[in-house]
Amino acid sequence: MLTLIKNVNLYTPQPLGLKHLLLAGERILAIIDPRESLPTGAYLSTFDAQGLTAVPGFVDSLVHFCGGGGEGGFTTRTSELNFAEAAASGTTTMVGALGTDAITRTLTNLLAKSRELSEQGLTSYFYTGSYHFPATTLTGSISTDIIYIPEILGVGEIAIADHRGSQLSVHELARVASEARVAGMIADKKGIVFCHVGDGKAQLQLIHQVVAQTDLPIQQFYPTHINRTESLLEAGFEFIQQGGVIDFTTSTTPELLAQGEVACSEALDRAIHRDLPVSQITFSSDGNASLPEFDLNGQLIGLKAGEVSSLFKVLKESVVEVGIPLEQVLACITANPARILQLTQKGQIAVGKDADIVLIDRDEWAVRSVWSRGRNIYQNIGG
Ligand code: ZN
Numbered sequence: 001m002l003t004l005i006k007n008v009n010l011y012t013p014q015p016l017g018l019k020h021l022l023l024a025g026e027r028i029l030a031i032i033d034p035r036e037s038l039p040t041g042a043y044l045s046t047f048d049a050q051g052l053t054a055v056p057g058f059v060d061s062l063v064h065f066c067g068g069g070g071e072g073g074f075t076t077r078t079s080e081l082n083f084a085e086a087a088a089s090g091t092t093t094m095v096g097a098l099g100t101d102a103i104t105r106t107l108t109n110l111l112a113k114s115r116e117l118s119e120q121g122l123t124s125y126f127y128t129g130s131y132h133f134p135a136t137t138l139t140g141s142i143s144t145d146i147i148y149i150p151e152i153l154g155v156g157e158i159a160i161a162d163h164r165g166s167q168l169s170v171h172e173l174a175r176v177a178s179e180a181r182v183a184g185m186i187a188d189k190k191g192i193v194f195c196h197v198g199d200g201k202a203q204l205q206l207i208h209q210v211v212a213q214t215d216l217p218i219q220q221f222y223p224t225h226i227n228r229t230e231s232l233l234e235a236g237f238e239f240i241q242q243g244g245v246i247d248f249t250t251s252t253t254p255e256l257l258a259q260g261e262v263a264c265s266e267a268l269d270r271a272i273h274r275d276l277p278v279s280q281i282t283f284s285s286d287g288n289a290s291l292p293e294f295d296l297n298g299q300l301i302g303l304k305a306g307e308v309s310s311l312f313k314v315l316k317e318s319v320v321e322v323g324i325p326l327e328q329v330l331a332c333i334t335a336n337p338a339r340i341l342q343l344t345q346k347g348q349i350a351v352g353k354d355a356d357i358v359l360i361d362r363d364e365w366a367v368r369s370v371w372s373r374g375r376n377i378y379q380n381i382g383g
Pocket of ligand 1: 196197
């Protein structure tokens, strides 16, 4: 079956202007210039996208798709991700993780949920382990999980600089990273060490110490929540200048911003103005994580959850309110995370890549249609 998506304003994420996209099965077969003749035939279904912008399906490197939270008692557990919500968000590739709770939440549950989302049409992966050390695993070790389970890309979120983490030593983090790295080499994966960075005083120091004291490269680590505070953001900027990659979290609340979190759009804008290597920056949603609200006495007064749709929200905010070029923001949620996670079929609209395409209405700033591995999984035309 061939699908022709006609008349798109194409961002690969680079802007290529007016094009037609031809999909064959799960892949992109051709990008057709308007001056060329169009294919026809009984096996072709055509979709006219006049006025819409086509961008790559979003790659979200952190989603708690089995739910998270539970840090304020059992009633604070967040719910599982719903496929329809994910499909409508424009995200076509996501990486799941446990979090603080690796006792009542399990990797078996994460594996089953990952397969559910993939069967429904998304592309879904996950990290083995959790916040804690020694890492909880499916098959007995980080290595065997990465080597034998196709969906496991690495280990994470390993918590550093956080009172909820295991307070790892340099030696312990180095052991985790070397195990993930070698397993990744064997399985042709990145074997990434995805690190949750809390608001602790050590910030990224533990990773710097591992890199200084061992032969592990800084690129083995992928720290997230770097826009949590002004000070951590500065530490993150130093980290990318040394060759590392960093991730900002798009899910937020007015309370978190009031407490000093830097909005993703603002953080990216600063990096651009300082001429930092922005290809080493990504955004993830932290979808379905718990976002607790505390009163002035530190009592829990409410709980919100991270949302996968926050990637698109931040895309809009960055372009419309902050004035960052669309292609630059797009790279942070498509090409950059795909490259960092070594997902070679993802994050770009190009011949031979997976047909993961989002059609955006830039007048209304709405997701109008989503294709994932060639399947139209969401449609909202004229809404
Ligand atoms: Zn986290």
